Amino acid sequence: MSATLTDVLPLAPDEQALGRDEPGWLADLRRAGLSVYRARGLPTVKVEAWKYTSLSGLTKIPYVLDDGGVALSEGGDRDALALDDAWTVTLVNGRPVGVPDELPDSVRVDHLSRLLEDEPETLEPHLGRIADLADAPMGSLNAAHMTEGLVILVDDGVVLDRPIHVVSVTEAADGARHMHPRHFVVLGEAADVTLVESRVCAPGADATLSNAVQEIRLGERARLRHLRLVASGEEAVDLDLTEAEVGAEAAYEAFTLTLGGRLVRNETRARLRGSGAAARLRGAYGVCCGQHVDTTLVVDHAVPDTTSDQLYKGVVDAQGRAVFQGKIIVRRDAQRSDGGQLHKALLLAPDAEVDTKPELEIYADDVKCGHGATVGDLDRDQVFYLMARGIPEAEARALLVEAFLDDVVGAVPDGPLRAAFLGAVRRWQAGRHAATWEA
Amino acid sequence: MAATQDTVDRIAEVSGAYKYGFVTDIESDKAPKGLNEDIIRFISAKKAEPEWMLAWRLKAYRHWLTMTEPSWQKVVYPPIDYQDAYYYAAPKSDDDRPKSLDEVDPELLRTYEKLGIPLKEQEMLAGVAVDAVFDSVSVATTYKKKLEQMGVIFCPISEAAQRFPELVQKYLGSVVPYSDNFFATLNSAVFTDGSFVYVPKGLRCPMELSTYFRINEQNTGQFERTLIIADEGSYVSYLEGCTAPQRDDNQLHAAVVELVAMDDAEIKYSTVQNWYPGDETGKGGIYNFVTKRGACRGRNSKIMWTQVETGSAVTWKYPSCILQGDNSSGEFYSVAITNNAQQADTGTKMIHIGKNTRSRIISKGISAGRADQTYRGLVKVMPKATGARNFTQCDSLLIGDRCGAHTVPYIENRCPSAQVEHEATTSRISEDQLFYCLQRGIPEEDAVALIVNGFCKEVLQTLPMEFAVEAQKLVGISLEGSVG
Numbered sequence: 001m002s003a004t005l006t007d008v009l010p011l012a013p014d015e016q017a018l019g020r021d022e023p024g025w026l027a028d029l030r031r032a033g034l035s036v037y038r039a040r041g042l043p044t045v046k047v048e049a050w051k052y053t054s055l056s057g058l059t060k061i062p063y064v065l066d067d068g069g070v071a072l073s074e075g076g077d078r079d080a081l082a083l084d085d086a087w088t089v090t091l092v093n094g095r096p097v098g099v100p101d102e103l104p105d106s107v108r109v110d111h112l113s114r115l116l117e118d119e120p121e122t123l124e125p126h127l128g129r130i131a132d133l134a135d136a137p138m139g140s141l142n143a144a145h146m147t148e149g150l151v152i153l154v155d156d157g158v159v160l161d162r163p164i165h166v167v168s169v170t171e172a173a174d175g176a177r178h179m180h181p182r183h184f185v186v187l188g189e190a191a192d193v194t195l196v197e198s199r200v201c202a203p204g205a206d207a208t209l210s211n212a213v214q215e216i217r218l219g220e221r222a223r224l225r226h227l228r229l230v231a232s233g234e235e236a237v238d239l240d241l242t243e244a245e246v247g248a249e250a251a252y253e254a255f256t257l258t259l260g261g262r263l264v265r266n267e268t269r270a271r272l273r274g275s276g277a278a279a280r281l282r283g284a285y286g287v288c289c290g291q292h293v294d295t296t297l298v299v300d301h302a303v304p305d306t307t308s309d310q311l312y313k314g315v316v317d318a319q320g321r322a323v324f325q326g327k328i329i330v331r332r333d334a335q336r337s338d339g340g341q342l343h344k345a346l347l348l349a350p351d352a353e354v355d356t357k358p359e360l361e362i363y364a365d366d367v368k369c370g371h372g373a374t375v376g377d378l379d380r381d382q383v384f385y386l387m388a389r390g391i392p393e394a395e396a397r398a399l400l401v402e403a404f405l406d407d408v409v410g411a412v413p414d415g416p417l418r419a420a421f422l423g424a425v426r427r428w429q430a431g432r433h434a435a436t437w438e439a
Numbered sequence: 440m441a442a443t444q445d446t447v448d449r450i451a452e453v454s455g456a457y458k459y460g461f462v463t464d465i466e467s468d469k470a471p472k473g474l475n476e477d478i479i480r481f482i483s484a485k486k487a488e489p490e491w492m493l494a495w496r497l498k499a500y501r502h503w504l505t506m507t508e509p510s511w512q513k514v515v516y517p518p519i520d521y522q523d524a525y526y527y528a529a530p531k532s533d534d535d536r537p538k539s540l541d542e543v544d545p546e547l548l549r550t551y552e553k554l555g556i557p558l559k560e561q562e563m564l565a566g567v568a569v570d571a572v573f574d575s576v577s578v579a580t581t582y583k584k585k586l587e588q589m590g591v592i593f594c595p596i597s598e599a600a601q602r603f604p605e606l607v608q609k610y611l612g613s614v615v616p617y618s619d620n621f622f623a624t625l626n627s628a629v630f631t632d633g634s635f636v637y638v639p640k641g642l643r644c645p646m647e648l649s650t651y652f653r654i655n656e657q658n659t660g661q662f663e664r665t666l667i668i669a670d671e672g673s674y675v676s677y678l679e680g681c682t683a684p685q686r687d688d689n690q691l692h693a694a695v696v697e698l699v700a701m702d703d704a705e706i707k708y709s710t711v712q713n714w715y716p717g718d719e720t721g722k723g724g725i726y727n728f729v730t731k732r733g734a735c736r737g738r739n740s741k742i743m744w745t746q747v748e749t750g751s752a753v754t755w756k757y758p759s760c761i762l763q764g765d766n767s768s769g770e771f772y773s774v775a776i777t778n779n780a781q782q783a784d785t786g787t788k789m790i791h792i793g794k795n796t797r798s799r800i801i802s803k804g805i806s807a808g809r810a811d812q813t814y815r816g817l818v819k820v821m822p823k824a825t826g827a828r829n830f831t832q833c834d835s836l837l838i839g840d841r842c843g844a845h846t847v848p849y850i851e852n853r854c855p856s857a858q859v860e861h862e863a864t865t866s867r868i869s870e871d872q873l874f875y876c877l878q879r880g881i882p883e884e885d886a887v888a889l890i891v892n893g894f895c896k897e898v899l900q901t902l903p904m905e906f907a908v909e910a911q912k913l914v915g916i917s918l919e920g921s922v923g
Contacts, residue, residue: 048511051849332840332841333840335840345852347852347853347854347855347857348855349855350822350853350854350855351822351853352853352855353851353852353853354850354851354852355849355850355851355852356848356849356850356851356852356861357847357848357849357850358846358848358861358863359845359846359847359848360835360844360845360846360847360863360865361843361845362835362837362843362844362845362865363842363843364837364840365837365838365839365840365842365867366840366867367837367865367866367867368866369864369865369866370862370863370864370865371846371861371862371863372860372861372862372863373848373850373859373860373861374858374859374860374861375850375852375857375858375859376855376857376858376859377855377856
C-alpha cells in the first residue's frame with residue numbers, strides 16, 4: 001500500500017507512522033503538511049509560483065530519506081568562507097554536529113531533535129507558526145518530515161559582536177538521499193545578530209535533495225543580518241524556503257550569494273508585521289554549465305509604515321538558467337509602504353537563459369512601489385576600453401563581471417565577511433573560465 | 440451658467456445609469472440555447488460556409504471538449520454555464536440585406552444614434568467605412584465599393600469565406616490556431632461574424648477601417664472573428680469600438696483577432712472598449728475574454744496595438760505580437776480603467792524570433808472603487824533574435840484605498856545580445872497636483888479626470904483623432920463617482 005503511495009507521491013512519508021509518540025500539536029502540523037503536499041504534489045511549471053522551475057524530474061532519481069548516521073568526512077576544508085572570528089556550528093546533511101562553545105548565556109544554539117524530545121513546549125509557539133506553508137508544497141513536505149535542524153534563540157537586548165557561522169555540509173551516503181532540515185532563529189526585542197550560513201558539499205556527495213525550511217522571528221527593534229553562501233554540489237538539488245516575520249522597528253537584512261548546485265531554489269519571504277519594520281533582501285548569483293538557480297522573493301507589507309528593498313544581480317554563462325521571481329505585496333490599509341525592487345542580469349552566452357518575473361500586488365493607495373528589471377550582455381564599449389589598455393578579453397570580461405556584482409557583494413557589511421564573499425565570487429569566475437572560455 | 444448646466448447634465452447622464460444601457464427591440468432569429476455539434480452545423484449552414492470551414496469548426500469544438508477553463512488569471516467570476524447561452528442570433532432582415540443605409544432597419548439606425556455614431560454622418564464627414572456588427576450579422580458596410588476598386592477587401596468574414604475562400608483558408612487560424620486556448624478554441628467552433636480585411640501589396644489604405652461591435656440580444660454570447668492581412672509594403676489602420684446595453688445576466692464575449700503583416704507592411708489596430716461593466720455592486724456586466732494576436736511575418740513589418748479599456752465586468756485580454764521577420768517591430772499601448780467592482784487582467788506578449796526585432800510596451804492602469812486590475816505581460820527573446828530590444832513601462836494609479844493594482848511581467852531572455860528593460864511604478868494622484876487644480880477653481884472630479892488624462896497621454900495620443908477625443912471623454916466618465 002505504502003509502495004503505491006510512494007509511486008504516486010514521491011518523497012512523502014508513511015502516513016501511518018506520522019506523528020506517532022509526539023505531542024498533538026506537532027502531529028497536527030505534520031498531518032497538515034502531508035495533506036498540502038498530497039493535494040499539490042511535486043510542483044510543475046503549471047503551478048504559477050513554480051512556472052520556471054519544475055521538480056517533476058526528481059521522480060526519476062530514487063531518493064531515500066536520510067536517516068542520519070553520516071559523519072563529517074576527514075580532511076578538506078569545508079568552510080568555504082574561512083571565517084576565523086565567529087562562533088561556528090557544523091551541520092552534516094542538515095543535522096547539527098555539536099554546538100559552539102563559549103556562547104554567552106543569553107544565546108541558545110541547540111538541536112531541533114533535542115528540543116523536540118526534551119522541551120517541546122519551548123518550540124510550540126514558534127515551530128510551524130512563523131512560516132505559512134499552505135501554498136508551499138515543498139515547505140509542507142518539510143513539515144511532514146522534519147526531525148532535525150538548528151535552533152537559535154537570542155534573549156532580549158543581546159548584541160553579538162561576532163557572527164554565528166553555520167557551515168552546512170552535504171556528505172556522501174549510500175545512494176541519493178533526501179533530507180528536510182528545519183531551522184529556527186528567534187531574536188528577542190532589540191537583539192542584534194549576524195548569522196552567516198555556508199552550504200557546501202563534500203567531494204562525491206552530489207546527488208542529494210535538501211528541502212530546508214527556516215523560520216525566523218524578529219522581536220521589536222531586533223536586527224538580523226543573514227548572509228548566505230550557496231555552493232552546493234554539482235548534482236545537488238537544494239531547495240530552501242526562509243520565512244522571516246519582522247516585528248515593529250525591526251530589520252531583516254539578507255544577502256544570498258548562489259554559486260553552486262544543479263537545481264537551487266532560494267525562496268525568501270519577509271512578512272513585515274509591525275510598524276517601522278524593514279526588509280532588505282539582496283543577493284547575487286553566478287550560474288553556468290547546466291545549473292538552474294531560482295530566486296523567489298516575497299515581501300509582504302502587512303501593516304502601514306513599512307519599508308522593503310530588493311536588489312539582485314546575476315551572471316549567467318553557458319548552459320546556465322537563472323530564474324528571478326520577486327513579489328511585493330501591499331495589503332489593504334498598509335498605507336505609506338515603501339517597496340523597491342531591482343533585478344539585473346548579465347547573459348554571457350547564447351545558450352544561457354534568464355527568466356524574470358517581478359511582481360507587484362498592491363491593495364493600498366498611499367504607497368511608493370516600483371520595480372525594475374534588465375537583462376543584457378556586457379557593454380561592448382567597456383570591454384573594448386579595457387582591451388585597448390592591454391587587458392586580455394577574458395580578463396576584461398571577468399573584471400567587468402566582478403564590477404557588475406560589486407553593487408551587492410561590495411555592500412556586505414564588515415570587511416572580512418565581504419572579502420570572504422568576494423573570494424567565493426572570484427573562485428567561481430576562475431572555474432567558469434575553464435568551463436567555457438578555454439573549451 | 441452654461442458650464443454649470445453642462446456639468447449637471449453630464450453627471451445626470453452618467454451617474455444614474457449606464458449611458459448606453461438600453462435594449463433595442465428587434466425580433467431576432469436565433470438557434471436554441473446550448474452548444475453541441477448540431478448548433479455548429481446550424482451556424483455553418485446559416486452562413487453558407489464551405490465544407491472545410493465546418494470541418495475546422497468541428498475540429499475546434501472536439502478539441503474544446505477536452506480543455507479546461509484557465510484559472511491562472513487574477514480575476515474571480517461565477518462559473519459560466521456554456522450550455523445556457525445562445526450561440527447564434529441574427530437580425531430578422533437577413534434575407535434582404537440592405538444595400539444602402541436607407542434600407543437599414545430604422546430601429547437599428549436609432550440605436551446607433553444613441554451610441555453616438557450616426558452612420559450617415561460618419562460616411563459623409565469622417566470618411567470612415569463602417570462595418571457595423573449588430574449582434575452577429577453585419578448589416579451595413581459602407582464605402583465597400585470604393586475600397587474594392589482599390590483592391591482592399593473589407594467585408595464580414597462570413598462573406599469572405601464565400602468570396603475569397605483561398606485567402607481565408609490560408610490565413611484563418613494561422614496566428615491563433617484552433618487549439619490555442621480555451622476561449623479561442625470556443626470561438627473557433629462557434630464564431631458567428633467579424634471582419635475580414637485584406638490590403639494588397641504596396642497600398643496605403645486611404646481611410647481608417649472601423650467596426651462597431653455591439654451586443655444586443657439577451658444571453659447571446661458574441662464570438663467575433665477578425666482577420667486582417669496586410670500584404671507587402673501596405674498599411675492599414677483599423678478601429679474597433681464597443682458599447683453594450685444594460686442587463687442583469689452576465690454575457691460572455693470571446694473574440695479572436697488575427698493580424699498578419701508581410702514584408703514592410705504595417706498594421707495599426709486601435710480599440711476603445713466600453714462594454715457594460717455591471718452596476719456598482721458588480722452585478723451584470725460583460726465578460727470579455729479576448730485573444731488578439733498579430734504576426735509580423737515579413738521583414739521590417741510593424742504591428743501596433745492601442746487599447747483603451749474602460750468597460751466589462753471582467754476583462755482578460757493580451758494583444759500580442761509575434762516578431763518573426765527580421766527588423767520587425769511590435770508596439771503595445773494600453774490604458775485600462777477599472778472602477779466599482781470591475782476586474783481586469785490585461786497586458787501583452789512580445790515574442791522576439793527574428794533578428795533586430797524591437798518591441799515597446801506602455802501600459803497605464805487606473806484602478807478606482809473596489810476594482811482589481813492586473814498588468815500581465817510576457818517578453819520572450821528566442822536564442823536567434825540577436826540584437827532584439829524591448830522596453831516596457833507599466834504605471835499604475837490607484838484612486839481610493841479599496842482597490843488593487845498588480846503588475847506581473849514575465850521576462851524570458853535566451854539571447855545575450857538582446858536588451859530587455861522593464862520599469863513599473865504604482866502610485867496615487869499626487870495631492871499637490873490635485874490641490875493645484877482645486878485652488879484654480881476646478882472641481883475635484885474634473886481635476887481627477889484632467890490628471891488621469893495627463894497620466895494616460897502617452898497612450899491616448901497614439902489613437903486616431905476621432906478615437907482620441909472619444910477616449911478622453913471616456914476616461915473622465917469612467918471615473919465619475921470615484922472621488923469625494
